[in-house]
Amino acid sequence: MAKKVKVGVIGLGWPGREHLKGYAASDAVEVTALCDKNEELLKEQAEQFGVSDTYTDHKDMLKKADMDAVSVCLPNFLHCPISMDALKAGKHVFCEKPPAMNAKEAAKMAALAKKKRRKLMYALCQRFSAQAKYVRGLVDKGELGDIYFGKAGYIRRRGIPIGAGGWFVDKARAGGGALIDIGVHPLDCVWWLMGTPKPEVVMGTTYQKFRHAVPKGVKFDVDDSAFAIVRFKNDATLVLECSWALYRDAGGAREIAGTKGGANLAPLRILTERNGIQEDITPQLKDENQFQNEVAHFARCVLGKEEPIPSAEQGMMLMQMLDAIYKSSETGKEVRIR
Ligand SMILES: NC(=O)c1ccc[n+]([C@@H]2O[C@H](COP(=O)([O-])OP(=O)(O)OC[C@H]3O[C@@H](n4cnc5c(N)ncnc54)[C@H](O)[C@@H]3O)[C@@H](O)[C@H]2O)c1
Incomplete structure (x- = not known):
């Protein structure tokens, strides 16, 4: 066995x-x-x-x-x-x-x-959906050309996580708010679809505008929304928007665009052009459980059969982007990642 x-x-x-x-x-x-x-x-x-x-x-x-x-x-x-x-x-x-x-x-x-x-x-986990894996496969085969734009979003109209002993909204225990909690998901997913280029310059803003939606007495010293532009060493650009509470429709953009085509993950659509005609392809994928996919991948990594797809180094670069967004918001300046 x-x-x-x-x-x-x-x-x-x-x-x-x-x-x-x-x-x-x-x-x-x-x-x-x-x-x-x-x-x-x-x-x-x-x-x-x-x-x-x-x-x-x-x-x-x-x-x-x-x-x-x-x-x-x-x-x-x-x-x-x-x-x-x-x-x-x-x-x-x-x-x-x-x-x-x-x-x-x-x-x-x-x-x-x-x-x-x-x-x-x-x-x-967003890297492990059937849709994300499919699009990354197209990127790896060069079918979308050079990827130079990504859009990442996670918008909740209302959804500040104030349960769990209040740690999600306490900077000392969470590290940040909406950005580190939910912005991290699409930022990572879209960055991965783009081929995890090295981040170079970040401009970001974070806001706390919904103190009134949090019960009095709960320590709430984090952002409830954040917006950013990341420019990578390969000149590609990623735009991020995320919120726990915002007067906008809820949603989650995960889109990329390259020199030969683009992709939108939710719902899955591949945007191309044939003989001068714009063409949308809607691949019919069976849904997969992204959590089951990620733990099964981890097990194969431990068995030495695969290498972690979100590697420890990528986790560090992802945190560099988040740190830079917070720093840029604080200082009002762009932040360079070395
Ligand atoms: N991947 C996702 O989609 C997703 C979704 C939700 C949360 N998360 C992440 O998962 C982590 C946990 O979130 P959560 O919502 O479960 O938080 P939580 O506070 O609800 O639960 C954490 C659990 O850890 C236990 N715990 C706390 N300190 C402990 C300790 N020192 N030793 C042993 N047990 C301890 C608590 O009793 C609790 O049962 C967070 O980092 C969060 O960002 C990920």
């Missing part, structure tokens, strides 16, 4: 449970341990997924549990320290988005993974 990857999941909120469902659907994985400081939730998930080895302290888990790898599905401020603890304990790490609180942390994580020769992958 083929060797199975033994995985532990730390943090059993919604994303932690998605990782668990993904692992349960994979023949290559056995979930051997679970960790959450919420004992009731831990017991419930352990029963549901038939895992008997449970912990309320991740250090205890890393010492005792039989695992090759862990999923880190914790609030943002714990991504770096707990992923580093796991890497030090010799485990491969699959960490939820955003990669870290900032690029400095993500760089430390990437360096440790390299030193320990362990895989460090980030859960940037």
Whole structure:
């Protein structure tokens, strides 16, 4: 029988449970341990997924549990320290988005993974939809030519996440607001479709205009919307817009344009031209579960069959872009990424 990857999941909120469902659907994985400081939730998930080895302290888990790898599905401020603890304990790490609180942390994580020769992958799930994989395939084959424009968006008309103990809206625990929480998804996806060019110059603005929508007494010191332009070393441009609350229709742009064609992910459309006539192609793809796809890919990476698609280095570059947007907004100037 083929060797199975033994995985532990730390943090059993919604994303932690998605990782668990993904692992349960994979023949290559056995979930051997679970960790959450919420004992009731831990017991419930352990029963549901038939895992008997449970912990309320991740250090205890890393010492005792039989695992090759862990999923880190914790609030943002714990991504770096707990992923580093796991890497030090010799485990491969699959960490939820955003990669870290900032690029400095993500760089430390990437360096440790390299030193320990362990895989460090980030859960940037939008790369794993059937539509994104299809478009990236076209880009790789050169069918859209040189990609020089991307548009990334995640707009909620109202949707400030104030549950979960308030950490999403507390800069010290989240690192930022709408930008780091939801802007990170389309920014990463579109950047990946564009071939992950190296970011060079960033101009960004962030706003907090919806304090009145957050209950009094809740610490709310982050952005509720952000807008940015990123210029890359290869001269391509990406435009980003994201919000938790904004007087605009909800939606999520993920578009790219190249010298031979363009693509729009939602709904999927390929924009081309034949014999001087503009032509739209609407590929009929079967929907795929992006969470199952990403955990299955992580398992193949741990088995040495593939390399992480969102690599540790890409996670660091993604954080550099987010840091630069915040800095540009603060200073009112463009920010160069070296
Ligand atoms: N990929 C996605 O689409 C997606 C969606 C939502 C959230 N996320 C990300 O997942 C992460 C977790 O988000 P969430 O919504 O589950 O947060 P959450 O606060 O609801 O849940 C996190 C879980 O971790 C547990 N926990 C907290 N500190 C712990 C510790 N020190 N040790 C053990 N357990 C601990 C909590 O008890 C809770 O059950 C965040 O980084 C978030 O950005 C990703």
